[in-house]
Amino acid sequence: MKKPVAAERFELGVCYYPEHWPESMWADDYRRMVETGFTVVRLGEFAWSIFEPEEGEFQYDLFDRAIDLAHSHGLKVILGTPTATPPAWLTEQYPEALNVTYEGVTLQHGMRRHYNYSSPKYRELCARIVTKLAEHYASHPGVVGWQIDNELNCEINVFYSESDHLTFRSWLQDRYVTLDKLNEAWGTVFWNQTYTRWSQVCLTRPTPSPNQPNPHQALDEKRFISDNTISFAKIQADILREKAPDQWVTTNGLFGHLDSHELTEDHLDFFSYDSYPQFSTISADPAEVNPMLDRGWGLSLSAVRSVSSNFCVMEQQSGPGGWVNRMDMPSPKPGQMRLWTYQSIAHGADMLLYFRWRTATMGNEIYWHGLNDYHNQPNRRVKEAEQIGQELAQIGPAFIGSRTQASIAILRDYDNEWDGEYDVWHGPFMWQSNKEWFKALQRKHIPNDVLYMRSNTTLAELARYEVLVYPHPAIMSDDTAALLDQYVQQGGKLIFGCRTGYKDTRGQCYMRPFPGAAQEMCGVTVEEFTMVKGTRLPTSIRWNHDPEALTGADAFNDILHVEEDSVEIMGTYATDHYAGKPAVTRNIRGKGEVWYYGAVFNEAAVLQIIGSLGLVSPAADWAELPAGVELQIRATGGDTSTGVTFLLNYSEEPAQIVLKESKTDLLSGQTLSGSYTMEGFGVLVLQ
Template sequence: MKKPVADKQFELGVCYYPEHWPEDMWEDDYRRMVETGFTIVRMGEFAWSIFEPEEGSYQFGMFDRAIDLAHRHGLKVVLGTPTATPPAWLTEKYPEVLNVTYEGVTLQHGMRRHYNYSSPKYRELCAGIVSQMASHYGSHPGVAGWQIDNELNCEINEFYSESDHNAFREWLQRKYVTLEKLNEAWGAVFWNQSYTSWSQVYLPRPTPVPKQPNPHQALDEKRFISDNTISFAKIQADIIRAQAPDQWVTTNGLFGHLDSHELQDELLDFFSYDSYPQFSSIYYDPNEKNPLGDRSWSLSLSVVRSISSNYCIMEQQSGPGGWVNRMDMPSPKPGQMRLWTYQSIAHGADMVLYFRWRTATMGNEIYWHGLNDYHNLPNRRVREAAGIGRELAAAGKAIIGTRAEASVAILRDYDNEWDGEYDIWHGPFMWTSNKEWFKALQRQHIPTDIVYLRSKTTAKELARYQVLVYPHPAIMTDDTAAVLDEYVQQGGTLIFGCRTGYKDSRGQCYMRAFPGAAKELCGITVEEFTTVKGNRAPTSITWTHGDEALTGADAFNDILQVEQDTVEVMGRYATDYYAGKPAVTRNKRGKGEVWYYGAVFNEEAALRIIGSLNISSPAADWLELPAEVELQIRRSDTTSLTFLLNYNEASAEIVLKEPRTDLLTGQELSGKYTMEGFGVLVLQ
């Protein structure tokens, strides 16, 4: 049975690196952490050479003192396994553990994550250090749980060492058994790529056209990397479970080429995430219309919630951030750190640790500021954290264990994400449409889940949602289509975008009319299609209901043909050679309906569909909110909490038609109320 994130109190804490500071500073650090309201600290995830300075020689004295002292101050400890940074003695003695790039360049010691998961020697050495640590600390009363490694697949999520090629070959042999089946799955007859011996099979390697592997091989590569990463983590999880059965197990991150849902199901008590809302600004597309800014981080948190309904934030942004040469994020304005903390909590966090207690004075992260500055003197970030600590000490018990609630979900799946990294005919569209739908729903104050479709997903699980949006699932099996059809037949609403259903699980195109496996669901076929770029001017969609407004038909256009008399045309293309042709359709099917939108979604189009479906905010009857305020609901059998988050620096006026009590202040609110800039309310 999986252990909860928190069961007695909300856990608020901070990441701490005792090895970075003189030991005579620890006592004062811990004392001030407790005064700030912290209950938990994370340490150890980058300290392999301290635990094992020479192969087979283990030393625990420094961390014994650090953990014992934290425990005496009433602080719990999250202990990281240090396998994200193998020490210099290890990589010098066993260079086969190092990762290798696609071009064949060996990555050397000097940063982090410079190893590969496949090396038998590295797995053996990792098992050794984890076993020693788990044995030593598995019954320590101050250690609450373990973080496996650190940010699996961060920095780099491709692996091309000799060990990786060997492991990939073995993975393929288990999956396909025979070369005939492998050749069929990879379409190897094309360009004479057929294999006659397993020794000829490798991960993708350089070809005459750079980064241009067989697309079906590339899809299997991502599946292999995920399985291989999980098997690497499993070695550590199994050791900790055996030697520290009373302590929980998690890992942090959310990175590419990793089925985090499978990782959670198989290995973890709960999932952990590192939340840096200002990444939204770093990677901001200047061409994006009407962006959400740091509020868009709620979309990432919704993904985390799909993995683990209640989760830990292992690193919460607490200051300006960046490495010496990249990721130069500005300082949070007063109130923003509190806003981001409650953003994490609103979406399901029952534990939050700030990164970090004090800003590092050396290394690549000397500008990745924590709560305390280098000088260690009082500052406003520490004061803001202390205010949050006081609030959660009083109100946190009412929050933990409640779960986020939504009636709309955006569907995703790993196969389409991984295939779409390479296939530009559908991959980029998914990310655009996800964000545009999320914007539309956010500004209508409609909480939204992200749901990953998996082989074990059932129509019963999906039935809790009134509406499912599955923007561009190019890969769709008949089994997936059957589950979705059952959901619709029982009364659900399902919305597809262009490029739906035309590939099988191998990434090969069906010899069927598009949208392939989804054809019967939609009641239409795709007459033809075109990308919209270059000298092809964008067209618009004329909506055939209401005011017949025009919205853009972005990036790609499927020209639709109605095939069933249950289909209603909701919009037509306004210009180009396909002017007047169906662009948006709605098919009544059983008790539900299926929409097909023939382009890449934009916010305006999503709003048109939302209006047609009469979806509204769950708080619409008692609450009026401006667009800049996010609404999120967490609920249990006995508690309902409505989180309101103002992402604007300016104040925002809300109207409560019924009285509610703010959990954080105890104040009863009714009528007009002005939320301060970056303000937060948690209404009971």
């Protein structure tokens, strides 16, 4: 039975590093945390050499005192297992635990995450330190839960030590059994890559043309890394379950080459995330039209929600962020930290900890600012946190445990994400189309989920949604296609983009007309296709229901041919030698419909589809909202009328809204109706 994120109240807290500060400061820090409204702190995730200063020598005094003191102040403690940073004695004595780059360079002690998951010795030493900590703190009344490691696969998510090559080989033997089946799956007959002994098989390695391995081998490598990461986490989770059964287990992440769904489903009580919305602002594409900036971070939070419908934000941005040489994020403006907190909550967080209590004075993160500055004097961020603490203590019970509501989901899957890292003929398209759909839905105030297609996905999971958008699933099995067809036949609306369905699960192309496994559903074939690049100039799509409307046909063009009478042409290409040819189609199938959009989605095209589908905001009957205000609804049992509505203004300027029905703002206690002005970066929580 999985333990909930929060049971009685919203848990608000902060990350704290007692080992960084004189012990004389601890009591004052804890006192002020409680005054701020915090109920929980995270400790210990980078403290292995404090718990075990030399191999086999364990000591707990420092953290015993820190945890006892936190508990005496009424604070709950989350303990991190310290395996993200193996100590110097370990890497000196057991260098086989270190990670190795693709080029064969051994990564040395001096940063973090410098280990590999495959080393038997490292796994043994990790199991020992986790066992010791679990045995020591299992009965401590102040310790409520554990964070495994820290940000699995962050910093680096590829591994090429000798242990990794050996473990990969064993993983392949379990998967394929024989070399004949491996050779078939990897297509090794191409370029004479055929293997005749298992000893010849390794992870991808440098090639004459840099970073161009066999693509099928590269896909299996990522699957292996995910499985291997999960098996590493499982060692710790199993120990914690056995030794500390009354405390919950989580980890923080959403990083590459890791199936976070499988990890959480099999080994965690719930998933945790580290939320830094300013990453969206410093990495924005200058060529992007109408960017969402920090509001776009909601798409990442939607992906987290697909792992855990209710989750913990283990690190929430509370100040300017950056290491000494990168990630130079600006400081949140007054009100933005509060806005981002409610952004996380609106998307499903039931526990949230700010990173960090006080900015570090040493190390790579001296510019990754926390609530308190170096000087430890009052500042506006602490004051803002106090306001949030007061609010959540009051209103948290109104929504904890409830789920974010949506009638449309954007579909993803790990195989296409991992294959698409290498394959430029479909990989980059998924991220653009996800973003453009999210932008259009957000500005129409239509909440969406992200849903990962997995081997155990059921029709019931799909049928929760009126519309599913699967932008560019190049890899699609016949089983997945059959499940999606069931969804359509019972009344669902399914939307594909270009490059759909033409690869099998090995990453090899079907010898079928495109869109391959999806062809029967779509009722069309792809007559011709092209990248929009070089001499191939961009074209547009003319929409049949609105002939004056022209939207860009971005990045790639599938020229479609109608195969079934049930297919309606929704849009045609406006220029080039395929002018007038079908670009967008809709196939009526059973009680539902399947759309095929022959390009990479942009916001204007998505708005055309939204209009044709008749999608409207769940608040359309009772609110008029400007495009700059986000709407999210959390409710229990799917009844949005009894839920809590979050309205978030991402602009620094005031926003005018109109409420056609009276609503109570839980934050202020006021009853609102008619015209209302939200302040810049303002938040309303309506019931």
